[in-house]
Amino acid sequence: MKKRKLVIGSILIAAINIVISGCTSLNSKETKMKLLSIPSKEKVFINGTIVPMEKEEIYLDPTKGAVEILSVENGQTVKKGDTLFTYKNEQITDQIAQLNLQLEAAKKERQELLAQKEELKKQEELLKKQAQEQEKKASQEELNLLVQQSDTKFQTENLASTQISTTAVDNQISLYEKQIASLSEKEYYTVTSPIDGRIILSDNEKDATQPYIIIESDTLYIKGSVSEKDYLKIKAEQSVEATILSSGDIVKGKIASLGDRPISNAIPAASQLNSTAASDLSYYEVKINLDSQEKLINGFHVQAVVELTDSPIEIPKSSLINEEGKTYVYKVEDNLLVKQEINYTEAEGDKVIVNSGLVEEDQIVELPTEEMKEGMPVE
Numbered sequence: 001m002k003k004r005k006l007v008i009g010s011i012l013i014a015a016i017n018i019v020i021s022g023c024t025s026l027n028s029k030e031t032k033m034k035l036l037s038i039p040s041k042e043k044v045f046i047n048g049t050i051v052p053m054e055k056e057e058i059y060l061d062p063t064k065g066a067v068e069i070l071s072v073e074n075g076q077t078v079k080k081g082d083t084l085f086t087y088k089n090e091q092i093t094d095q096i097a098q099l100n101l102q103l104e105a106a107k108k109e110r111q112e113l114l115a116q117k118e119e120l121k122k123q124e125e126l127l128k129k130q131a132q133e134q135e136k137k138a139s140q141e142e143l144n145l146l147v148q149q150s151d152t153k154f155q156t157e158n159l160a161s162t163q164i165s166t167t168a169v170d171n172q173i174s175l176y177e178k179q180i181a182s183l184s185e186k187e188y189y190t191v192t193s194p195i196d197g198r199i200i201l202s203d204n205e206k207d208a209t210q211p212y213i214i215i216e217s218d219t220l221y222i223k224g225s226v227s228e229k230d231y232l233k234i235k236a237e238q239s240v241e242a243t244i245l246s247s248g249d250i251v252k253g254k255i256a257s258l259g260d261r262p263i264s265n266a267i268p269a270a271s272q273l274n275s276t277a278a279s280d281l282s283y284y285e286v287k288i289n290l291d292s293q294e295k296l297i298n299g300f301h302v303q304a305v306v307e308l309t310d311s312p313i314e315i316p317k318s319s320l321i322n323e324e325g326k327t328y329v330y331k332v333e334d335n336l337l338v339k340q341e342i343n344y345t346e347a348e349g350d351k352v353i354v355n356s357g358l359v360e361e362d363q364i365v366e367l368p369t370e371e372m373k374e375g376m377p378v379e
């Protein structure tokens with residue numbers, strides 16, 4: 001009886017060992033599964049800031065006078081050509097006032113001359129009329145003498161009236177009026193907006209070293225920098241994907257231009273922050289135009305990425321799993337198998353091109369088996 005129990009016990013122990021051995025063998029197979037890494041593409045990183053596409057700084061010009069009228073408010077949106085403010089030059093105002101006094105005096109003098117001339121003409125007409133009346137009553141001798149006297153007097157009176165002329169004073173009046181008109185054009189000077197944009201008024205308008213008004217366009221772009229190591233790798237019109245560091249939002253765009261002069265206020269890219277040689281590199285400005293203005297905030301920092309190769313992600317057909325009309329692969333996440341749906345197109349040979357579902361540096365199982373399940377550990 002004891003021998004039988006011993007035999008049965010031995011059989012049970014052997015069975016347990018076989019099960020454990022099988023499990024160990026299965027785990028060994030799981031950990032030894034062949035994995036394929038999606039290769040990384042060469043990239044250039046561009047650190048930058050979101051800034052207005054256009055920016056105008058307007059400083060006060062004391063030679064034009066003092067600001068008489070401010071026509072805009074802080075934060076107001078203006079169009080190109082809209083009035084911003086108007087100067088008034090008090091010195092010119094004083095000059096105009098003096099000229100107006102001289103002009104009024106000249107006009108008064110002219111009126112007096114005209115009045116004198118009119119009075120003399122009246123006297124001439126009166127004398128002439130009196131002479132005509134006396135002619136009717138006088139004898140021939142008296143008439144001849146009267147005509148002679150009248151002619152002499154008329155000649156004297158006419159000579160006096162013709163000597164009164166307003167030509168000189170008329171010329172003076174014309175000169176004053178021209179001077180006043182010329183100065184009036186300079187008395188007020190209107191400043192208009194050179195661009196469409198938003199108004200930022202100075203906090204201290206008395207500080208001549210600071211702009212009185214800043215105008216920033218509503219259209220924003222990325223102003224970044226790239227080191228000399230990467231400068232020749234990129235070019236205008238290359239596509240860019242940028243991450244707004246504070247929000248994590250992704251924005252897309254294209255390189256608009258590359259500067260040809262080194263800049264001094266560049267921000268090193270993340271890949272060079274730990275490099276001891278980063279401070280010895282020259283940096284060049286990169287302007288990036290964005291496809292959309294959504295989620296953009298003036299002054300926010302971004303990191304833009306330019307992929308230098310457009311080669312697609314290719315994987316072997318042997319890694320595909322077809323279930324219920326959909327295609328999957330086993331992807332490794334946190335050392336566990338995860339079933340990842342993908343979209344692909346056929347390629348030459350035994351490969352397919354992945355259109356969506358995988359990104360660079362993903363790891364997938366190259367030869368999945370029926371024993372593999374989602375959640376299976378991978379070392």
